Amino acid sequence: MNAPHMDAPIAGQGSLGSQKFPVEALRTQFVALQQAGSFIFFDNAAGAQVPQLVLGAVNRHLVDHNVQRGGRYPQSLAVDATIARSRASVAALVNARRPEEVAFGLNATSFVRLISLAIGQTLGARNEIIVTDLDHEANIATWLALERMGAKFRWWKMRAGGSLDAEDLIPLLSARTRLVACTLTSNALGSITDARAAADLAHAAGAEIFLDSVHYAPHGPIDVQALDCDYLVCSGYKIFAPHMGFLWGRYELLQALPTFREDFIADAPPGKIEAGTFAFENVAGMDAAVNYLARTGRMLAGRAGAPDALSMREDVEFAMRTIQTYEQTLSLELARVLKDCGARIYGIEEDSRVFERVPTFLFNMPGVLPQAVTEAAARADIGIRDGHMYSPRLMDRLGLARESGAVRVSLVHYNTMAEIQRLASVLSGLAIRR
Ligand SMILES: Cc1ncc(COP(=O)(O)O)c(C=O)c1O
Numbered sequence: 001m002n003a004p005h006m007d008a009p010i011a012g013q014g015s016l017g018s019q020k021f022p023v024e025a026l027r028t029q030f031v032a033l034q035q036a037g038s039f040i041f042f043d044n045a046a047g048a049q050v051p052q053l054v055l056g057a058v059n060r061h062l063v064d065h066n067v068q069r070g071g072r073y074p075q076s077l078a079v080d081a082t083i084a085r086s087r088a089s090v091a092a093l094v095n096a097r098r099p100e101e102v103a104f105g106l107n108a109t110s111f112v113r114l115i116s117l118a119i120g121q122t123l124g125a126r127n128e129i130i131v132t133d134l135d136h137e138a139n140i141a142t143w144l145a146l147e148r149m150g151a152k153f154r155w156w157k158m159r160a161g162g163s164l165d166a167e168d169l170i171p172l173l174s175a176r177t178r179l180v181a182c183t184l185t186s187n188a189l190g191s192i193t194d195a196r197a198a199a200d201l202a203h204a205a206g207a208e209i210f211l212d213s214v215h216y217a218p219h220g221p222i223d224v225q226a227l228d229c230d231y232l233v234c235s236g237y238k239i240f241a242p243h244m245g246f247l248w249g250r251y252e253l254l255q256a257l258p259t260f261r262e263d264f265i266a267d268a269p270p271g272k273i274e275a276g277t278f279a280f281e282n283v284a285g286m287d288a289a290v291n292y293l294a295r296t297g298r299m300l301a302g303r304a305g306a307p308d309a310l311s312m313r314e315d316v317e318f319a320m321r322t323i324q325t326y327e328q329t330l331s332l333e334l335a336r337v338l339k340d341c342g343a344r345i346y347g348i349e350e351d352s353r354v355f356e357r358v359p360t361f362l363f364n365m366p367g368v369l370p371q372a373v374t375e376a377a378a379r380a381d382i383g384i385r386d387g388h389m390y391s392p393r394l395m396d397r398l399g400l401a402r403e404s405g406a407v408r409v410s411l412v413h414y415n416t417m418a419e420i421q422r423l424a425s426v427l428s429g430l431a432i433r434r
Contacts, residue, residue, distance in 0.1 A: 021326035026296065027414050031055060040382040040419045045187050045360050045389075045410035047237045048218055050285065053295070054241060057288035061281040069280070079280055086287035087270070092312035093290045094213075094232060094248050095223040101254065103270040104283050107245040108214045108235040109138040112181075114273060115210065115231055115247065116142045118257040119179060120149035126178040126207070127151050130169065133393045134158040134191070135183045139212040139233075140393065143181050156182065158397060162189045162347030163356060166197035173205035180209045184232075185216035188389040188408060189347030190331075190360030192216065199228045208253070214238055218412050219327055219358040221320035224248055236282065241289035244282035247273065293319045323413040330411050331359040333420050338363050341427035346398050346406060359411035362389070364400075368430050373407045380426045382419075384409050 027033050029051040033041070041049060061082060065075035069083065087099040096102055105111055129151050131140045144153060154172045159165050164182060173180075180202045185192045195211055202209040208230040213222055217239040224232055230253055236244040249257075254269035261272045294307035297319030307315045331354050338345055343363040348356055365373055370386035377384045388395045388405040395402050409423065 021322065021329075021413075022300075023326070023414065023416055027416075029053070029292070030414055033414060038381045040415075040422060042377075042409050042411060042415065042419070042423065043383045043385050044218070044412045044415075045215060045238070045408060046385060047243075048240050048412055049414070050240055050242060050289065051292045053292045054285045054288040058242060058281045058285045061284040066281070068277070082280065082284045082287065086283045086290075088309060089287045089290035089312065090246055090248075092309075093222065093293070093316055094234075095225050095313060095317075096248055097225065098251060100269050101248050101251050103247045103249075103254075103273040104278050104286075105245050105247065105274065106278065107243070108212065108233045109142070109245075111233045111245055111247040111273075112138055112142040112210075112212070113145075114259065115233075115249070115257070116146055118259050120146040120151060121258050123150050123178060126176055128154055128174070128176045129178055130154045130156050130172050130180040130182075130207075132156045132158065132164055132182050133397050134164055134186050134189070134391070135181070135212060135394075136187050136214065136390050137392060138214075138390065139181050139183060139210075143179075151178075152176075156180070158394070161353075162186075163191035164193045164198075166194050166201060169198055169201050173201060173207065175206065177202070177205050177207040179207055179230075181212075182209070183212040183215065184222075184227075185213075185219065185358055185360075186347070186391070186394070187215040187360070188362050188391045188394055188406075190215075190357045190362075190410075191347050192220075192356050192358065195227050195229065199230075203228070215360070216358065218323075219320075220324040221317045223317075236286045236289065239289060240292060241286040242279075242282040244279055244286055246286070249273075290316060297322070326413055327359045327411065328354050330415060330417070330420065331357055331361075333417055334359055334361055334409065334411065334423075337420055337424040337427070341424065342366060342431045343427065346400075359415075361409050362406045363409075364406045365427065365430055370404050370407045373427070373430060376430055377423065377426050380422065382423055382426065384423075 030049045032049040065078040067075045069079040087102050090102045091099040127150050129143050131143050184195050199209045210231040211229045213232050213234045217234050230250050232248045234246055259272050261275055265271050294312050294315035297315035300322045301318050343365055346362045374384050374386040385408050388402045392402045395405050
């Protein structure tokens with residue numbers, strides 16, 4: 001059930017062969033990792049660290065041209081140029097057909113809200129929206145709020161194995177379906193959705209598909225054309241940039257949506273979905289984060305020189321495919337450690353299904369409160385999280401209390417096998433004490 005573009009790397013496209021993933025070299029680019037001493041960042045699903053390139057870009061923006069866009073003086077022209085450059089970089093990151101399909105803003109949730117409010121005004125006879133019980137609440141509650149605008153809802157339910165199966169969409173779709181809203185990857189369980197299959201089914205029913213790529217984004221290549229989706233939302237701070245969000249949407253669809261804008265703003269993307277001023281310095285940081293990935297891709301592929309506008313997509317894709325392969329080794333090791341420590345893993349746990357997940361694991365230690373596990377980890381200088389992970393409906397499905405939930409460990413490409421061993425000592429200590 002893997003989408004081919006999210007699968008194991010195709011030979012020669014992101015595979016390092018027998019070469020080792022240069023995790024230590026990449027870690028040196030993250031000042032926070034260098035300064036953290038023995039602290040281990042294992043809560044990346046809640047926000048990742050940023051490389052030096054991003055720090056430099058944010059700093060330069062604030063020092064050199066911290067002014068409003070749209071003026072005729074050099075600093076203001078530089079802001080316009082930064083936004084345009086970042087738009088082109090993010091377009092390359094997601095393989096957009098044109099940069100105007102990318103909009104910048106505060107975070108992912110506010111973009112889901114913005115698009116849902118616009119779609120709510122266009123419901124008519126197609127008034128059904130399909131939501132899932134696996135998603136982050138940001139991509140559920142925002143849609144449910146359209147009930148007041150006449151929307152009806154159908155639930156695409158996770159299978160017992162911990163993922164959404166596109167086949168289960170078939171009976172939910174009809175001539176009344178307006179949109180399917182689902183995640184590319186669960187922020188709680190780490191399972192990847194076959195979003196292309198879902199998009200094909202939605203389109204065959206005359207509906208659209210809205211993808212939440214927030215959790216998937218740091219773990220693998222995004223290709224909106226290969227996914228054939230209609231909207232896709234993401235948060236910069238999960239993908240090595242500062243706190244900000246971006247939206248990609250098919251140009252014609254964004255063009256047609258009724259959105260709030262002042263009269264003097266043209267009714268065209270991206271301006272029509274970027275009302276007000278956003279954090280330009282963080283958009284500069286987002287551009288630098290894509291550049292970090294592109295440089296990493298060039299380095300991994302052994303290509304000389306810095307990335308340019310033409311090679312950006314290829315370089316980022318290579319980086320993300322290689323990162324994906326490395327992260328699969330982290331997933332296998334983390335699953336082994338959790339099982340050895342007697343943890344109950346929720347979601348995918350079979351080694352043979354490692355291609356269907358990212359290294360984000362939700363689990364509980366039998367007889368130990370989730371909070372006690374994260375406190376023990378904190379005492380050992382490891383940052384992990386307990387609770388419902390903003391997916392309270394998923395906790396209901398798993399039979400877990402919303403208040404206590406479970407424990408989540410979420411890794412990215414700068415994490416190491418040695419760090420997993422440190423977590424193993426904490427968990428095995430808890431298992432023995434029981
Ligand atoms: C899968 C997923 N979707 C949406 C969100 C909300 O993102 P934001 O904080 O940018 O609104 C998160 C945040 O953790 C998430 O993990």
